[in-house]
Amino acid sequence: MRLKLLIELPDTPGQLVNILQPLSSFGANVSTIIHEHDNRTADGKIPVHFTLDGSKEILEKGVEFIRGQDVDIVEIDGILQKETQTFLLLGNIPTADIMQTVHKIDELEDVKISSVDLNIGNNLQESVCKIVIETSENNRLEAINFIQDIADNDNLVLIKEI
Amino acid sequence: MTVKKMRLCVLGFGAVGQGVANVISMKHEELIERYNLDIQITAIADRSGAAINPDGLDLQLALDTKYETGKIKDYPEFGVSDVDGLEVLDMAEYDCLVEATPTNIDDGEPTQSNILKAMNDKKDVVTSNKGPLALNFKTLVDAAKDNDVKFRFEASVGGAMPVINTARQSLAGNQIQSVQGILNGTTNYILSRMANEGTEYEPTLKEAQELGIAETNPYQDVEGLDAACKIVIIANSLMGWDVSLKDVSLHGISDITSNAVQLALKDGYLIKLVAEAKDGKLTVAPMLVKQGSPFAVNGTLNVINFKTDLSDNVTVVGVGAGSIETASAILSDIISIGKANTN
Numbered sequence: 429m430r431l432k433l434l435i436e437l438p439d440t441p442g443q444l445v446n447i448l449q450p451l452s453s454f455g456a457n458v459s460t461i462i463h464e465h466d467n468r469t470a471d472g473k474i475p476v477h478f479t480l481d482g483s484k485e486i487l488e489k490g491v492e493f494i495r496g497q498d499v500d501i502v503e504i505d506g507i508l509q510k511e512t513q514t515f516l517l518l519g520n521i522p523t524a525d526i527m528q529t530v531h532k533i534d535e536l537e538d539v540k541i542s543s544v545d546l547n548i549g550n551n552l553q554e555s556v557c558k559i560v561i562e563t564s565e566n567n568r569l570e571a572i573n574f575i576q577d578i579a580d581n582d583n584l585v586l587i588k589e590i
Numbered sequence: 591m592t593v594k595k596m597r598l599c600v601l602g603f604g605a606v607g608q609g610v611a612n613v614i615s616m617k618h619e620e621l622i623e624r625y626n627l628d629i630q631i632t633a634i635a636d637r638s639g640a641a642i643n644p645d646g647l648d649l650q651l652a653l654d655t656k657y658e659t660g661k662i663k664d665y666p667e668f669g670v671s672d673v674d675g676l677e678v679l680d681m682a683e684y685d686c687l688v689e690a691t692p693t694n695i696d697d698g699e700p701t702q703s704n705i706l707k708a709m710n711d712k713k714d715v716v717t718s719n720k721g722p723l724a725l726n727f728k729t730l731v732d733a734a735k736d737n738d739v740k741f742r743f744e745a746s747v748g749g750a751m752p753v754i755n756t757a758r759q760s761l762a763g764n765q766i767q768s769v770q771g772i773l774n775g776t777t778n779y780i781l782s783r784m785a786n787e788g789t790e791y792e793p794t795l796k797e798a799q800e801l802g803i804a805e806t807n808p809y810q811d812v813e814g815l816d817a818a819c820k821i822v823i824i825a826n827s828l829m830g831w832d833v834s835l836k837d838v839s840l841h842g843i844s845d846i847t848s849n850a851v852q853l854a855l856k857d858g859y860l861i862k863l864v865a866e867a868k869d870g871k872l873t874v875a876p877m878l879v880k881q882g883s884p885f886a887v888n889g890t891l892n893v894i895n896f897k898t899d900l901s902d903n904v905t906v907v908g909v910g911a912g913s914i915e916t917a918s919a920i921l922s923d924i925i926s927i928g929k930a931n932t933n
């Protein structure tokens with residue numbers, strides 16, 4: 429059997445080897461490795477494509493191992509495992525209030541916040557917050573609708589990705 | 591093949607109306623050679639009145655007169671004052687109305703009445719005016735159908751960027767599933783400058799006004815109404831929706847701060863005012879687009895992306911406004927009507 433994987437790895441030496449060596453030791457055959465250096469993610473990780481060959485058991489063990497290393501698997505055989513979305517929240521409100529809103533988003537089920545970047549205006553009254561969230565492919569739209577409701581309730585402008 | 595005469599009545603003699611006079615005088619011989627169309631303008635109107643000559647106006651003289659006195663009624667011999675659009679339509683001998691009076695998004699007048707009268711008089715109509723189309727699309731299209739006349743409005747949507755004709759001709763047979771685009775040059779200019787120069791919204795708007803890119807009253811552009819009108823026309827004419835301006839969820843760009851633009855840039859995003867017709871909803875709002883993506887167009891450029899069933903994504907980029915540019919879209923509509931009528 430064969431699996432095509434797309435994972436995201438931090439841009440520091442040794443990351444790929446730390447994944448690939450154990451995989452071979454399970455008996456999986458790793459081939460066609462492609463790094464997308466030009467296509468970094470919002471948090472600076474590099475997408476890496478590779479193919480795993482082996483028995484069903486070996487492949488399952490391999491995927492489980494990768495997940496256990498806290499590595500993000502983006503696609504398995506072309507099927508998205510997670511989707512990231514970037515958006516901005518802006519409003520004429522103090523920083524503490526905008527963080528309240530971020531907290532509400534963080535509490536949404538099936539939404540994982542992977543980064544928050546806050547920019548405070550000169551007068552401390554105008555805040556902009558950039559949030560990157562992860563959702564699974566099938567609840568992406570639902571998650572965005574919930575976030576829109578939260579932003580509307582808190583009188584913040586939500587700027588979504590196209 | 592015999593050359594066919596096509597007589598135009600031009601209502602509105604501002605940037606667009608004068609552009610039409612310019613391109614027709616520039617291209618007159620070429621249009622005869624290439625399309626067997628001898629296009630003449632027999633009437634031109636502005637707020638002062640009109641110039642009407644059934645044998646065709648001297649377009650250079652009309653442009654010079656407007657330039658010198660600001661009033662088309664001063665056109666030698668054939669100038670008339672104190673007539674409104676409807677009266678001009680009665681007085682003029684013409685085959686096709688070119689409607690280029692200012693956009694009115696409250697009730698679409700006087701454009702709507704002008705267009706309906708021309709259609710009821712069995713004349714074809716070309717317009718660059720979004721107002722009545724965004725308010726009462728069906729009324730106008732039905733009137734054209736009932737009277738068996740042609741009605742074209744390419745210039746109302748993308749200026750020189752071909753939107754309607756791309757979809758109807760090049761993408762004929764495709765179903766258009768969704769449309770997203772940057773349909774307003776003024777806001778794109780302001781947001782592009784804010785990203786490139788790190789400036790705040792207010793001074794950037796002022797600069798755009800000084801350059802003549804933004805209007806003295808920029809309300810319709812910056813609050814997203816102009817883009818909203820255009821996406822309504824697109825949804826009605828290309829996607830078979832039955833919608834009007836009030837159906838658009840609308841947010842403009844006046845609360846976009848330099849801070850927000852810079853924070854987005856840090857991750858390679860630009861903030862753009864995007865109009866979309868998608869999943870049954872019409873939206874105009876600032877959105878994040880990736881630098882280097884087809885939507886990352888700079889300055890006053892417009893862009894539109896059609897998501898289709900057969901051709902996947904098709905994207906067109908072009909100039910959304912300007913006198914000659916908009917007149918080019920009007921001319922393409924005039925030629926297509928002229929060609930259809932000779933066949």
Ligand SMILES: NC(=O)c1ccc[n+]([C@@H]2O[C@H](COP(=O)([O-])OP(=O)(O)OC[C@H]3O[C@@H](n4cnc5c(N)ncnc54)[C@H](OP(=O)(O)O)[C@@H]3O)[C@@H](O)[C@H]2O)c1
Pocket residue numbers: 601602603604605606607635636637638660674675690691692693700718719720721745746749910911912913916
């Ligand atoms: N400019 C562009 O790049 C562009 C692009 C796409 C679409 N459009 C649309 O095209 C239309 C014309 O735009 P524009 O830029 O040419 O506007 P404009 O420069 O303001 O010109 C408007 C013209 O209409 C005349 N007018 C006003 N009320 C009239 C009336 N009741 N009867 C007859 N004439 C009347 C004005 O007369 P006076 O000269 O006496 O004031 C002027 O000549 C608008 O609907 C606009 O939205 C414009």
